[in-house]
Amino acid sequence: MRRPTLVPWLVLLATLASWSLAHAPPERTEVPPCAYGDVVLDVDHLQGHALVLLDTTYRLPDTPDPSDLVRVREAGFASDHLVRAVVIDDLRALREDAEAAGLALEVQSAYRSFAYQRQVFAGWVERLGEAQARRVSARPGHSEHQLGTAIDLRTAGGPAPWDLADWARTPEGAWVVQHAHRYGFVLSYPAGEEARTCYDYEPWHFRWVGRELAAAVHDAGVPLRVWLWQHHPPQALP
Numbered sequence: 755m756r757r758p759t760l761v762p763w764l765v766l767l768a769t770l771a772s773w774s775l776a777h778a779p780p781e782r783t784e785v786p787p788c789a790y791g792d793v794v795l796d797v798d799h800l801q802g803h804a805l806v807l808l809d810t811t812y813r814l815p816d817t818p819d820p821s822d823l824v825r826v827r828e829a830g831f832a833s834d835h836l837v838r839a840v841v842i843d844d845l846r847a848l849r850e851d852a853e854a855a856g857l858a859l860e861v862q863s864a865y866r867s868f869a870y871q872r873q874v875f876a877g878w879v880e881r882l883g884e885a886q887a888r889r890v891s892a893r894p895g896h897s898e899h900q901l902g903t904a905i906d907l908r909t910a911g912g913p914a915p916w917d918l919a920d921w922a923r924t925p926e927g928a929w930v931v932q933h934a935h936r937y938g939f940v941l942s943y944p945a946g947e948e949a950r951t952c953y954d955y956e957p958w959h960f961r962w963v964g965r966e967l968a969a970a971v972h973d974a975g976v977p978l979r980v981w982l983w984q985h986h987p988p989q990a991l992p
């Protein structure tokens with residue numbers, strides 16, 4: 755029996771392999787692993803606040819207080835924490851709808867300047883040591899609170915949310931985690947995403963990016979850091 759020649763088949767296989775490599779879908783842009791750095795962003799953090807990627811590497815410079823800060827009291831809260839005016843209508847709507855569901859929220863923290871974040875971080879270092887502080891708090895310039903669009907929420911009359919095992923297991927926390935995106939807020943540091951967000955789970959920390967972007971991030975099912983890397987990767991100052 756004549757031995758079939760393999761050469762044409764091998765040529766065909768090689769051709770198919772190279773074709774499929776050339777036409778394979780591009781690999782999904784994944785977020786880089788968490789690392790500690792101090793890369794200053796080249797960004798308009800006021801006008802373009804929603805697309806500012808802040809993590810353990812990228813940070814803002816020491817920026818002046820935004821000129822449009824208003825008290826969260828204007829959204830019906832009982833405290834005088836500050837947020838940028840662009841946040842206030844959605845923050846009020848969120849609070850009112852929570853209240854209509856029988857849930858009372860309070861703001862634990864909102865705008866924090868570069869200098870104030872330095873104090874906050876130093877406080878966590880004192881309490882937990884440097885390594886653990888970096889898991890639960892941002893170094894100055896790296897905090898979303900410097901944007902004036904991030905808030906920490908808690909149950910009215912309750913303890914600081916980080917003093918609970920999981921605020922999302924309280925009725926207030928569960929409601930906010932479930933509904934915040936409808937009001938333009940994203941949960942920046944979801945449970946189980948520590949390797950991609952670079953911070954421990956924070957069920958109380960929400961950043962306002964507007965309803966359209968919040969819906970897109972929610973639908974994508976990825977943390978904001980991942981979504982921003984995929985759509986608006988950070989640009990460092992030259």
Ligand SMILES: [Zn+2]
Nearest residue numbers: 904905906959
């Ligand atoms: Zn926060």
